[in-house]
Amino acid sequence: MPNNSKDRRFLVIGLDGATFDIIKPMLKEGRLPTFQKLMNEGAWGELRSTTLPVTPPAWASFMTGKNPGKHGAFGFYSHKDGSYDTELATGLTIRAKKIWDYFDPSKKIGLIDIPLTFPPEKINGCMISGMPVPSEQSIFTYPPELHTEIISEIGDYMIDRHLMERSRSNPVESLKQLYSYTRMRKEAAEYLIKTKGPFDFFMVVFRGTDFIQHAAFKFLDDEYSSSHIEETKKFRDVIFQMYEKMDGYLAALIELAGEDTTVVLMSDHGGGPLRKRFHLNRWMKKEGFLVLKGNSPMRLTIRHKKISELLDKVRLSFLKAFLPEWIKSVSIPLPHSYMLSPVDLVDWQKTRAYANLIWSDGVIRINLEGREPKGIVDESRCEELKEHIIEKLKKVKDPDSGLEVIAAAHKREEIYSGPFVQEAPDILLLTRNQEYAFTSSLLGDEIFETPQDPTPANHRMNGIFLIKGPDIKKGLNLPVKDIVDVAPTILYLMGNSVPEDMDGKVIKDAIEQDFQEKHPVTYVKEDEYDRHKSDKVQFSDEEIDKIQEGLRNLGYMG
Structure with missing residues (x-):
């Protein structure tokens, strides 16, 4: 056990969308031994999300300890100044210091798949960005060569955009990819801890819990299941199976992190059925x-297409080999209808x-x-x-x-x-x-x-929070806490002063009184921070379309 709080190491595991509404019934059945161990040996309770309970502002509020009015991320999109248009929120949308910005420069940091951390930051350690990563060709790791290293070690690293693209077309068939996607995060975390550690602060977010709930909460709904009996028989347990899989992943990562590491398990919001x-x-x-x-919202125009392009589109590309070059380059006028933008x-x-x-x-x-x-x-x-x-x-x-x-x-x-x-x-x-x-x-x-689509689920305000480690009370069920409370609590336990500008409060009722008496909470005035928007991330039209389609598949756009 560290004899100085400044030597304390943290492992933070995020389960996007995780809810006690799923966890507690599974605990009664003995299906989540690692969750149960954390609750028995630590403090736990519900964690209130941001208003609104949406992934980007919620994780941004965790990272900063501040409400969205102080960091600038209000949703998946930001409103463009002087326009009716919007732009995708990215890590550059967050204009406040993140928890790791307050650490001593000597502290080693590892971060994997935290939403709204693209593009990656230069940190003392390593980072794999979370959404919205536009493509595998993007630089989404720090250092940049880490991407190739991870691929070489674990074989592949699927970005969440590709997973979301599949969820509406056939959410059931996407389960296999979802399990692979989740496993990749676990294997990447294990690799970094083993080869780049020890870390003073290591965090990984698993978004599979949220994705599976969006796809499969319908199977837990009596009305839906009664009219889809065969499908429900086959897939009613998939959410529970994902939580069981996560329970095993938690055990493996906690063991790797070491006995004296303080563990935080949290979610950004909860989840439940959509009516x-x-x-x-x-x-x-x-x-x-x-x-x-x-x-009328519809418009008709004329587009010119080369014969070679038309053959590609109808999968007759092989015919181009038999055509003269001049014919392949001939353009044909074709009618094209489109809908006006909103x-x-x-x-x-x-x-x-x-x-x-x-x-x-x-x-x-x-x-x-x-x-x-x-x-x-x-x-x-x-x-x-x-x-x-x-x-x-x-x-x-x-x-x-x-x-x-x-x-x-x-x-x-x-x-x-x-x-x-x-x-x-x-x-x-x-x-x-x-x-x-x-x-x-x-x-x-x-x-x-x-809803008739295959993703009838919605977020709920209350997520989960569990903390276990030296100087943490054991078996304590906490009253509801706010997501902004997590950052100041971690800073305090690591021996840092809490910035006065943080909205969150140290979760004192989770911490042993003896530790608090020896280490009273201190506060510090925050240094001036560049609050102007940085250079925007440039997405291609195709990348924006793909990301939007993924969000639409989860029900965020409609």
């Missing part, structure tokens, strides 16, 4: 807040408010004059309009159950603080039990829809 979709923009349209142009469908001169047009996390923006390109709402009327929208939303009821749908509607200033609040959406919504998912759909009149 219905709420088409928020259609509701905005019905209530007169959003107006569409009257013309931005072009909206009549902005008549629209007062709108939900996000790309991603669908339950947020609303006011079409504010001077901020939006074609804003019409005067700033003096903005608060009144927000109140009016919130009042109307709170009265929305599910037509089948008669129950109110919106559990909470917040103005951004009510839940966020910091230099980036002005970048946040104006209104943020949570549905009852998070059993409804929002969509960004503009076309159509139906407000509610029972």
Whole structure:
């Protein structure tokens, strides 16, 4: 056991989307011995996510110990200044120090697959970036040659984009790839610990728990399973099997890390079944807040295609060998239809408010004059309009159950603080039990829809938190903590002062009183940090399409 808290080593394991709703029934059946051991020998409880409970802001809030208003990541997308368009959130979206930035420069760090850590950072150690890695050709490791080294050692390293691409086309068949994807993270972690360690701080995130829940929660739903009996018989246990697999991975990594290492097991949010979709923009349209142009959303144009390109497209490339070069280069005019972008469908001169047009996390923006390109709402009327929208939303009821749908509607200033609040959406919504998912759909009149796609699952506010190690109380069930509390707790236990600007608090009730008396919490004023957006990551149109399709497959876009 280290005799100085500054010598303490940490192993942090993230299970994206993990929930006690799955874990506790499995504990009763004795199926998760490593989870049980951690709970018996440490402190544990639920971990409240960010509002909204979405992967990027949640992990960013863990990394910084701060609410999104202080780090700038509010969702999978960031709103472009002076535009109705959005851009993918990346590691550069986070404009606050991360937990490892506070460590002494001599501390050795290992990081694997933490969301919103692309592009990779130069650290004292090694790093494999998490989403949104656009392709295997990207530099997503530090040092850059680590990618080749990992491939040489474990054979392959699938990025999550490819896994998400498969999940909607055939989520059942993607289970095999999901297990391989998860195993690759475990093997990469083992390799780094064995060959690059010892690490003072090592963290790996397994996103397979979230992916499997998005794909398979439907099999735990009585209504779905009763009408899909054979499919359910075959796949009802796949979520439990993933948790069992993770239990074994936890045991292996904890053993490798060593007896005196403090272990943290956590998730960014929980998960549960999705009952219905709420088409928020259609509701905005019905209530007169959003107006569409009257013309057709479809357009027809002419595109010219070379004969050689057409042969490739219809898989007759072999015929090119029999054609003269001049014929292969001949262009043929072909009709091509396309749909206008969501931005072009909206009549902005008549629209007062709108939900996000790309991603669908339950947020609303006011079409504010001077901020939006074609804003019409005067700033003096903005608060009144927000109140009016919130009042109307709170009265929305599910037509089948008669129950109110919106559990909470917040103005951004009510839940966020910091230099980036002005970048946040104006209104943020949570549905009852998070059993409804929002969509960004503009076309159509139906407000509610029972999902027919293969990914009927949604996030929940409460994830998991377990901590075990020297000076940690044993067998203690903690009250609910916030995800921002984890970073200051780790900093404190590693002998660091806690930055005054962190929103999180040290989880003192998990720590032995004797240790706290010998090592009282100290605070430090944070150094000035460059809060300007760094150079943006450049994604190709194809990469953006692929990433968006992956998010759509998990139900984040619609």
